[in-house]
Amino acid sequence: GAGVSQSPSNKVTEKGKDVELRCDPISGHTALYWYRQSLGQGLEFLIYFQGNSAPDKSGLPSDRFSAERTGGSVSTLTIQRTQQEDSAVYLCASSLVGAGSSYNEQFFGPGTRLTVL
């Protein structure tokens, strides 16, 4: 079956512009996660969705970052007024079950490479 998909695969933007990154999880997966991977910081958790609600937003680095999930499926990560330090690969993952389960195996998408000039 289809895996996690993300779009766009690459995004180049100018400092100060807003960007939207999209994630389509595996069908039927209730939990969705956003992470980002940068050279200096490795892989960092950003936000977790269970259904359409986000019980854990602790990894969002600033109020310029927001995310939503609709219909228990597609999620969008929005970065407002982008800065050069936002340049990274943004990865989305989904799992069949969410928090509290020892079997929430997460499956990752290919990522969106964001470059802020």
Added chain:
Amino acid sequence: KQEVTQIPAALSVPEGENLVLNCSFTDSAIYNLQWFRQDPGKGLTSLLLIQSSQREQTSGRLNASLDKSSGRSTLYIAASQPGDSATYLCAASSNTGKLIFGQGTTLQVKP
């Protein structure tokens, strides 16, 4: 705060060798530990998940073990092949489901 460390950062071995990658974590209250493979410019591929109540998991030439009391996990790769060359990441899952990742071990298997 959970911290995950992987040693070594890089490893180069000849084809056919058996090898062990190490992962340590500071908080033993994990829900599971997951091992991933990442090829250059690609996303993460899940290799093995060990639930907190388990001691090991096997898939083909891969075997992962978990010792919560000592805060350690190992990934054993048998009879390594050039196609195994990649970065291997371990990640500990908290009660919220979020994964805390190590920095990874970059493996090169030489023909």
